[in-house]
Amino acid sequence: MLKCIAFDMDDTLLSINLSAFIAVFAKDEATLLADVGRKNPLATFASLTGVMLDLNNNSRSDDDTRTNRAFFDAEIERRCGVALADPVVADAFTYYEREVLPGRNDAIIAARPRPGALEAVDRALDRGYTVALLTNPSFSEACIRTRMGWGSLTDIPFKLVTYMENTTRVKPSPTYYLACAETLGFAPEEILMVGNDPKRDFPTPDCGIQTAYVGHGRRPVRATWAGSMEEFARSFDEVEERFAAYAERRLLDIVQDTSVGH
Structure with a gap:
């Protein structure tokens, strides 16, 4: 029933336009990650998109019970050396996603x-x-x-x-x-x-x-x-x-x- x-x-x-949204989102977050970690923007973009791909492919062992958030944060720290769980860093990303991202909807994303x-x-x-x-x-x-x-x-x-x-x-x-x-x-x-x-x-x-x-x-x-x-x-x-x-x-x-x- x-x-x-x-x-x-x-x-x-x-x-x-999900592809356009993901492109804008990944670029913005990679730039923020580079600024916070004082890293090369191109390198952080490559690392971020790689982690996003692994997450979307469920690329981990069956006995891995971490949340997607914990998996993502751990992989970013391993590849970029930036701890997203650090309160200061987390606040910066939360501010972007809550305050800046809503204004990114444009004629191309067209949500x-x-x-x-x-x-x-x-x-x-x-x-x-x-x-x-x-x-x-x-x-x-x-x-x-x-x-x-x-x-x-x-x-x-x-x-x-x-x-x-x-x-x-x-x-x-x-x-x-x-x-x-x-x-x-x-x-x-x-x-x-x-x-x-x-x-x-x-x-x-x-x-x-x-x-x-x-x-x-x-x-x-x-x-x-x-x-x-x-x-x-x-x-x-x-x-x-x-x-x-x-x-x-x-x-x-x-x-x-x-x-x-x-």
Whole structure:
């Protein structure tokens, strides 16, 4: 039974030129890192982008239980010699992400609510579903809340918003998704993920969470439902029916596999 609808943010609820945003963000933070650590700006940029890549690739051992924030900070200190956890340094980066970054949204980044996004969240809430914002947690809370502001998402009662500080993996790791399900208090089979990324918004390997695809490319084979965000907002009856049918098929497959095994 569907109980929780979890939304991705970038290009799902928030229209944004994500590549342009990441380029601006990485350049600004690398410059700040170079200033704080008195390092070469080009070297710090290379180190910062390398750590961001490792974080997004889940490049660490399975028994590493550090938060994404702790992993990121440790790698920056190892590669750049700057301790991001130092209160003075942390304050400088927090100030940038809370006070400066919000003003960096320009005509190129072009961040704004995606058509149909707020209507979709309102429809989910009206039907009594718990809603969560499972944006890829490769950025700090301050950075993610800045983008939430650009998408008019700040006042939505999300039960969970994921970011560096409260997660230990990023998408599409099932470790990330299962931890979110546990925090939300639902079984994976009770959650529908809504996202635009055919790779990251589908847990890999599958962990029981279904996904509604609102991207622009070819419909992924595993998608429970596919269409635009505006169509998703108008199609809740169909989405619920597809969710239930998919769950029933999966249950039958499990029963058949169990029968064959005996």
